[in-house]
Amino acid sequence: MRHLMIYDMIEAVHRSGSIRKAAEDTNITASALNRRIQTFEDEFGSEIFERLPRGMRLNPAGELLLHHIRQQRQDLARVHSQVADLSGVRRGHVKIACSQALLPYFLPREISRYRAEFPNVTFTVNVRDRIQAEQDLVNFDSDLALVFEPAHMVDFEVLHAVHQPVMALMSTAHPLAGRESLRLRDCMEYDLVLPAPQFGVRVLLDQAAAKLGRKLEPALETDSFDMVRHFAAYGQGIGFQIPVGLNTLARPDMTFVPVSERDVLGGDLYLGHLRGRTLPVAALKFAHQVATALSAARA
Amino acid sequence: MRHLMIYDMIEAVHRSGSIRKAAEDTNITASALNRRIQTFEDEFGSEIFERLPRGMRLNPAGELLLHHIRQQRQDLARVHSQVADLSGVRRGHVKIACSQALLPYFLPREISRYRAEFPNVTFTVNVRDRIQAEQDLVNFDSDLALVFEPAHMVDFEVLHAVHQPVMALMSTAHPLAGRESLRLRDCMEYDLVLPAPQFGVRVLLDQAAAKLGRKLEPALETDSFDMVRHFAAYGQGIGFQIPVGLNTLARPDMTFVPVSERDVLGGDLYLGHLRGRTLPVAALKFAHQVATALSAARA
DNA sequence: GTTGAGTGATGCATTTTTTGCATCACTATA
DNA sequence: TATAGTGATGCAAAAAATGCATCACTCAAC
The missing domain is CATH 3.40.190.290 (D-Maltodextrin-Binding Protein; domain 2)
Known part of the structure; x- marks a missing residue:
């Protein structure tokens, strides 16, 4: 997706806080990167970075844009996933934020069961506490969260819940x-x-x-x-x-x-995703499998 | 937004059904357009058009992609609108699908009242029946729908409703x-x-x-x-x-x-938008004004 | 103060990408 | 069977992106 490179560049500058550092990550010269950012800001109609003496920082417009960028990238991943599913081969990458309790037995078992059927799907699992997990969803760093006794649930859309004594x-x-x-x-x-x-x-x-x-x-x-x-x-x-x-x-x-x-x-273990999001097929089907497994385990 | 040009091209080919016709709309040569499409399909990982003897038609993968394109374009418009609002000047374009009853008095009055305050906001009003209006929302052809006695309401998220004898x-x-x-x-x-x-x-x-x-x-x-x-x-x-x-x-x-x-x-007049969408500021604030006006008119 | 290491911006030559023209291969239609 | 439409492609020209060198500036350490 060459035409989305500029988004990667913007994110790189955001992460590293400076054009020169971001240039290294992007395998490009600082001057080229600088001009890409400038050209983009021209087209976008307003600056998205503050120029500080020590580097670049997103301004409010940039923050709004960044969220759009993440959202659209996730949605493109969803499209890719669905297209792969059209041809019968399930592909994709599933990012999970979960409580520590899921790590030793439950998730390894479910992931390997899923991958036995769909070997082209890969996974990222990050341990997150109840607050961080939701933040991960908001930032599009995770597709699914599996959390025991979540804190806010504002941006959290529940797919499944089971009671856990x-x-x-x-x-x-x-x-x-x-x-x-x-x-x-x-x-x-x-x-x-x-x-x-x-x-x-x-x-x-x-x-x-x-x-x-x-x-x-x-x-x-x-x-x-x-x-x-x-x-x-x-x-x-x-x-x-x-x-x-x-x-x-x-x-x-x-x-x-x-x-x-x-x-x-006792408390409740919640499986969910970002409110309003459409998950990629790979993530959605995995969520179904997990939900079924949770229900079965309870019985 | 030069980097999104390829999306315009894809939509142009979809609309006209042939590369040569689309090339005219896009002010580009057919050969250039053809190669842009091919390059994109390479990067995307699968073909998005069927090559027929009489032209091009979106395949299922292309349909999925098209929906993503429309959605992301709308979301970018939302970001633009919010960024403009940051600087105090409200800008944007509001697209409305509405029942015929709204045309003679209600909408003209509300639109001109709104534009008196925010002259940089422009409007498109399309007459749509109860089924078409919802379809318009799904295709991102309209931001808001104002419909008397809607039919399905599946993808319709209600912002306001008033009874109309x-x-x-x-x-x-x-x-x-x-x-x-x-x-x-x-x-x-x-x-x-x-x-x-x-x-x-x-x-x-x-x-x-x-x-x-x-x-x-x-x-x-x-x-x-x-x-x-x-x-x-x-x-x-x-x-x-x-x-x-x-x-x-x-x-x-x-x-x-x-x-x-x-x-x-009597029946109900519904104001709403596509389920799950975040409206641009311009559209959202107009919706609020309309909701208030509807309530006031009833009293 | 002075110095040095960091920042983003910019002019210019070079490289890469995109485009346009001409043309091919193919297929329905008259 | 001619014809007018389609998409695909080789090659040269035009346009865009890049890399290098350098400028102007800020801030922290000395």
């Missing part, structure tokens, strides 16, 4: 292993290993503890869900996670016990 | 002139002048007559609302129209009497 995880040797269900106050008798306060599971647990007039004092607090699992597996601590982040078969040395909904209500 | 119009000399309200069967004693069957007002009247077990037999049936008004003014016939298509001041020789809602329920 909070599960306690522990070594099979743990005194509480084998119970059908756990009360939160039972857990608090033992060492706790909790995700950092910004994560959805932690927010739910904190709220539940507050309701009991208690405060959770974790033995280990981490921003890595991997760490939570491993510490719970080898130590005597109790970790917490939602079902989609767990896999019974993969961890015979661990037990997963639901925390009673009388204490912790 | 059906009014009977007649010369002040007509025997029924001066009544506060009319029953449909009273009208049927006299010559009727009705719009053609596809129009909203007619549909409502036909339904009402059917409910009475009668069938309307107009003395004059026409697809021109102008004709309805004039015939009713000079002859002894009774015409029908919705309030927004009438202006008491402009026609002292005519009387407008509401038809009882016990017979004819």
